[in-house]
Amino acid sequence: MKSTIAAKPYLMHNTVQNYAWGTRGETAFIPKLLGKKPEKGVPYAELWMGAHPKAPSEIEIDGERCGLDKLAALHSEAILGKMGAEKCAVFPFLFKVLSAGEPLSIQAHPNKIQAETLHARDARHYPDDNHKPEIAIAISPFTALAGFKSLTELSATFATYPEIAEFLGEAVVHKIYANKDESQEKQKLALKAMYSRFLQRSETHKQELTNAIDALVKRLQTKTGLSSADALFLEMRDQYSGADVGLFSIYLLNFMSLQPGEALFMQAGIPHAYIKGNIIECMANSDNVVRAGLTPKFQDKKTLMDILTYESGKVEILGDSNKEKKTIYKAPVEEFVLSRFHLETGDNAELKLGKPAIALLLNGTIKVNSTNGNEIFHRGQSIFFPACLHEATLVAQEDSLVFVATVP
Ligand SMILES: [Zn+2]
Incomplete structure (x- = not known):
């Protein structure tokens, strides 16, 4: 490419990802934003703006469309600047609009070192050797599961949902209760013991997990005044049968509601699942996701267990819903x-x-x-x-x- 990059703003041409959980028809946000008519039955999940090789954005140079990934490699100083070109020579971030009509999988993202190891071991499922810290800013009312509940809240959850406590077993449930006022380190160990046992038992005792899930479904069906988590659990049970670990995870994570302008930052190793709503998302240039539950996609419970940081308590909400300039x-x-x-x-x-x-x-x-x-x-x-x-x-x-x- 002999052409040069001019010092001017360029209109971008971006890819839309049609993942199954995207919004559809009249409710589809992305086609509305782009001024396009939604195609019947097609889910519109994400709009990608950036230079990720899976779907690089294009800009017009001398009347020809060129991918930002190739341009960043060929004209690194003009595109990325001196520092950027020296530091990485790849585009630093991926910017998205994400529109969730249905919940996304329960997931966490690896840190930089873990990402390199995972990519070397299994490039098919972990396409990038880069970490993927991400920020999600609500542009409509938005709900998400983010981070583990505090040990105090988990103790209350186990009392209210004996089906979950029984499946986990006395020992780890007691450990959560006994450590709720202990040091950060002890709390992490108790949480790791509980969640690792949960993921392991979900593999070795599938039928018991299925029975426990079904017992909770049965009890909730006769209960009045369901919580948001209950409603989500029942809705997801219709979609995911069998021993899905995501279903009980709904009760182990913080259920969060955000107003437009409010944001969540997801550091490496924090479990989360975006449930419903439209967001602006920005992340390091990577597509590495470790999933366990609420998804037909590849799940990797062992890796999830290893990469979680086992922090607990409310995740901080950034920004605000004010219309500051x-x-x-x-x-x-x-x-x-x-x-x-x-x-x-x-x-x-x-x-x-x-x-x-x-x-x-x-x-x-x-x-x-x-x-x-x-x-x-x-x-x-x-x-x-x-x-x-x-x-x-x-x-x-x-x-x-x-x-x-x-x-x-
Ligand atoms: Zn994520």
Whole structure:
């Protein structure tokens, strides 16, 4: 490719992933955002913006569409900047819109060292040697399971749900209760003992797990005033028969409800499952997921057991549902930082660039002013800013909502 990268904003062409849990028909969010008619029966799960080799975004160079992954390799300094080119020479983050009509699998992501080991051992199931810390920002009311409950809450859960406690067995249930006020380290050990036993027994005592699940279903069917977790458990039981470990996991994790603007950061080794709603997601450039439960996809309980960090208690909610002009979502990672701009007609927002950035226009119309002139972008469009562009200004042509992902 002899062409060069100009210091200007580029309109991006992105891939939509049609995973089965995506939203469909009238409720499909992604086609609505893109101004397209949803195809009948097709689930719209994720819109990928970035340079992941599985579905790299494209930009137009001299009238020809080129993948951002190839461009980042060929023109690393112009695309990634000097630091980026020296550090990794691959695009640092993957930016997504995710629209869950049904729950995703219970999962966790490996850290960098674990990812390298997993990829070397099983490249088919772990396609990347990179970690995948991720941030999820709600853009509609959003529910998720995230992180283990505190040991105090787990003790209460075992009292309310004897079906789960009996399957786990007296010893590990008692260990949770006995360690609830002990040191962090002791709490982790008790939690690891409990969850490892759960995953192991789900393999060796499948029939017992199935019976315990069915016993709980039967009891809940006669109960009034079901909790959100109960409702989810019953809904998922209809979909996943047999000894699915995800079903009881619903009761072991924090059930969280987020309002638009609020966010969850998922560090390596934290179990989670996104249940319902639309989010903006940003992660290190990786697709490594270790799954156990609530999925027809490949599950790897042994690896999940090994990579979990066994932290417990509520996961912190970042950001807020206020319409501040600018909100920065700072995650403790070097690959990405996200900002949200609520701009009213005529409002300006300065972007300090000099590093790769992607802006997604969730609502409204904006003009982007930069050294090479200006250009108008509309709702649903995403814009790539190469590192060779040092600054740009977003000018709202009407009330606009913009998310910008870049490198901190
Ligand atoms: Zn995840």
